[in-house]
Amino acid sequence: MPHLTLSVGDAGPVIDLYVGVSEHRKTALTTAGQPIPPMVLIRGLIDTGASGVVIDTTHLEALSLTPTGSTSCHTPSTSGRPVTMMTYDVMLALQHPRTHFTLGTHPIIASDLISQGQGIDALIGRDFLDHCYLAYNGSARLFTLAF
Numbered sequence: 001m002p003h004l005t006l007s008v009g010d011a012g013p014v015i016d017l018y019v020g021v022s023e024h025r026k027t028a029l030t031t032a033g034q035p036i037p038p039m040v041l042i043r044g045l046i047d048t049g050a051s052g053v054v055i056d057t058t059h060l061e062a063l064s065l066t067p068t069g070s071t072s073c074h075t076p077s078t079s080g081r082p083v084t085m086m087t088y089d090v091m092l093a094l095q096h097p098r099t100h101f102t103l104g105t106h107p108i109i110a111s112d113l114i115s116q117g118q119g120i121d122a123l124i125g126r127d128f129l130d131h132c133y134l135a136y137n138g139s140a141r142l143f144t145l146a147f
């Protein structure tokens with residue numbers, strides 16, 4: 001099973017992912033003779049407390065995406081009150097010299113993460129982690145993702 005073991009940094013277990021238009025959107029753009037926006041490199045914090053992947057809106061704007069819907073979200077900052085957030089379908093790709101993993105069409109939630117000042121562009125939630133094995137070794141300051 002291909003795997004990737006990385007160090008846990010000051011920001012926690014962080015991985016770099018590429019985000020791009022979904023396979024469906026790519027097909028539609030190609031059929032219409034439109035250019036396909038280049039993928040965007042994002043820095044994502046692995047967050048087992050997040051049910052879904054959340055990506056900063058800035059990166060979604062760069063891809064000229066159209067929302068596919070909305071969802072009701074609870075976060076620690078909403079004091080138990082749900083907040084409506086827009087959803088999008090994207091392609092997510094982890095590309096590393098030792099492994100490669102792609103989700104061609106994956107629903108994500110848009111949020112304003114960059115302004116929070118944590119140095120991350122995304123939260124990598126359980127819906128992404130459902131496709132892999134995650135091991136977190138806190139004492140060694142390492143984490144492993146296997147696909």
